[in-house]
Amino acid sequence: xxxxxxxxxxxxxxxxxxxxxxxxxxxxxxxxxxxxxxxxxxxxxxxxxxxxxxxxxxxxxxxxxxxxxxxxxxxxxxxxxxxxxxxxxxxxxxxxxxxxxxxxxxxxxxxxxxxxxxxxxxxxxxxxxxxxxxxxxxxxxxxxxxxxxxxxxxxxxxxxxxxxxxxxxxxxxxxxxxxxxxxxxxxxxxxxxxxxxxxxxxxxxxxxxxxxxxxxxxxxxxxxxxxxxxxxxxxxxxxxxxxxxxxxxxxxxxxxxxxxxxxxxxxxxxxxxxxxxxxxxxxxxxxxxxxxxxxxxxxxxxxxxxxxxxxxxxxxxxxx
Ligand code: SF4
Ligand code: SF4
Numbered sequence: 001x002x003x004x005x006x007x008x009x010x011x012x013x014x015x016x017x018x019x020x021x022x023x024x025x026x027x028x029x030x031x032x033x034x035x036x037x038x039x040x041x042x043x044x045x046x047x048x049x050x051x052x053x054x055x056x057x058x059x060x061x062x063x064x065x066x067x068x069x070x071x072x073x074x075x076x077x078x079x080x081x082x083x084x085x086x087x088x089x090x091x092x093x094x095x096x097x098x099x100x101x102x103x104x105x106x107x108x109x110x111x112x113x114x115x116x117x118x119x120x121x122x123x124x125x126x127x128x129x130x131x132x133x134x135x136x137x138x139x140x141x142x143x144x145x146x147x148x149x150x151x152x153x154x155x156x157x158x159x160x161x162x163x164x165x166x167x168x169x170x171x172x173x174x175x176x177x178x179x180x181x182x183x184x185x186x187x188x189x190x191x192x193x194x195x196x197x198x199x200x201x202x203x204x205x206x207x208x209x210x211x212x213x214x215x216x217x218x219x220x221x222x223x224x225x226x227x228x229x230x231x232x233x234x235x236x237x238x239x240x241x242x243x244x245x246x247x248x249x250x251x252x253x254x255x256x257x258x259x260x261x262x263x264x265x266x267x268x269x270x271x272x273x274x275x276x277x278x279x280x281x282x283x284x285x286x287x288x289x290x291x292x293x294x295x296x297x298x299x300x301x302x303x304x305x306x307x308x309x310x311x312x313x314x315x316x317x318x319x320x
Contacts, residue, residue: 004060004180006035007051008090009080010042011073012100012150013066017091018042020167021063024174034181035060039080048076051083059084061180065091065167067100067308068151071132072144081157086185088176092166092258094153095191096268097308099166101150102300104307104314108148152308162191166258166305169244193243197262198255201242206230210281214294217254228254229279234301238275239268258305267311269302 010018018040022028038059039046062084068074081087092098103111117127134141153159163176176192179185186192194201209230222228228235228249236257237249248255261268282288295301303310 003033004035005038005058006031007039007059007062007080007084008037008042009039009062009064009066009076011064011066011077011094011153012069013091013093014099015042017065017093017167020091020165020170021173024170024177027174027177030181031177034177048079051079054083056082057085061086061088063088063090063163063176064153065094067093067097068153068156069100069103069147069149070144071147074147074151074156077153077156086160087153087157088161088163089153089159090163091168092164092260092305095162095164095309096260096306097150097152098258098305101307101314102304104149105299106315108146111146149314150308155308160188161185164191164193164241164259165244166256169247171245172243191241191260191263193241193259195263196242198237198240198242198244198246198249198259202227202237202246202249204228204249210279212281212287212291214291216296222252224252228252229276234276234295236268236272239265239271256304260306260309268306269299269310269312272302273298 008018008021022043024031037044038054039051059080062080064077064080064087066073068077089095093100097104112129116122116124116129130143132143132145134143154162161176163172165172172192179192199206204227205225206227207230209227211230211232213232214234215232217233220231220233222231222233229237233254235249235254237255239261240255240257241259241262244259257268257272261271265271280288280291282291292298303312307314
C-alpha cells in the first residue's frame with residue numbers, strides 16, 4: 001500500500017494537541033510507516049509555500065488543531081482544505097472553539113486595550129496598537145487581522161471528522177491511526193469518540209441525591225466511589241460525550257467537558273445548566289440565590305470548551 005500523505009497544523013492552539021500526537025510514544029513509528037508527514041509546523045521546517053505548491057487533494061489527511069481567530073488561520077485552513085482529501089477537526093479548540101473561544105465573552109477592541117494599553121507590564125505611552133499594515137522605509141510590514149470572534153474549523157471550511165478532547169487521548173489518536181491504516185474510517189461527519197454521555201460510562205455510585213451546596217474542587221476531598229456531582233462538585237458528565245476513558249474521574253477530578261456535547265445536544269452549557277438545576281435542593285429565593293452565586297464564573301464553567309459552537313456564540317454587541 002502506498003504511504004499516505006499526512007499534514008498536521010495548529011491554529012489558535014496551545015500546542016497540547018501536537019504534543020498529544022507525540023504522546024503515542026513508539027507508536028509514532030507506526031505512523032511513520034503508514035504516512036509521510038508533508039506539513040507539521042510545530043515539529044518540522046516546512047514553509048507555507050511548500051504546501052501552496054502541492055496539487056489540490058494531494059494530502060490524504062489533515063489533522064487540524066486549534067480554533068480560527070485570525071486571517072492567517074482562516075487562510076491556512078482554506079488552503080489545507082483544498083489540498084486535503086480528508087479534513088479532521090482535531091481537539092476541542094478545532095471542534096468547539098475550546099479555551100481560546102472564552103475570548104468570545106469580550107471583543108477584539110477590549111482584548112487589544114487590555115493587552116497593549118492596560119496590562120501593568122506594558123510601557124506604551126502612545127497607546128500604540130498593532131496594525132495589519134505598517135509602513136516603514138523598506139516597505140510595508142503586515143500582520144494577520146485578529147477577528148472579533150473565535151470560530152471552530154467547521155465554521156470556516158467543510159470538515160469530515162471530529163476528534164474531541166483537550167487534548168485528544170492517546171487511545172483515540174491510535175483509533176484514528178488504526179482506522180487510517182485499515183481504511184476503515186466511519187462515514188464522514190462522524191465524531192471519533194463514544195456516542196454516549198460520560199455519565200453513561202461512569203461507574204461511580206449514583207444515589208439520585210439532591211444537592212444543597214456547590215463546592216469548588218479545592219474545598220472538598222470527594223469520596224472516590226460516589227458521583228462527584230451528587231457530592232456538590234460541578235461535574236460536566238451529564239452533558240459531555242464519553243470516550244475519554246474517564247481520565248479525570250478516575251483521579252477524583254470532575255469532568256470539565258472537553259469532549260463537547262453528546263450526540264443530539266446542540267448547546268452543552270445549556271444542557272448542563274438544566275441537569276444541575278434538576279438536582280438543586282433549595283427551599284426559598286435566598287437559598288436559590290446562594291447556590292447560584294456558589295457557581296463561580298458560570299459562563300466560563302458551563303462553556304469552557306464550547307463557546308464557538310454554542311447557541312450563544314459570543315458576547316452580543318451592545319445596543320446604542
Ligand atoms: S484542545 Fe486543548 S490541548 Fe488542544 S490546542 Fe486546544 S487547549 Fe491545547
Ligand atoms: S456526574 Fe460525573 S461523577 Fe457523576 S456519574 Fe456523571 S461523570 Fe460520573
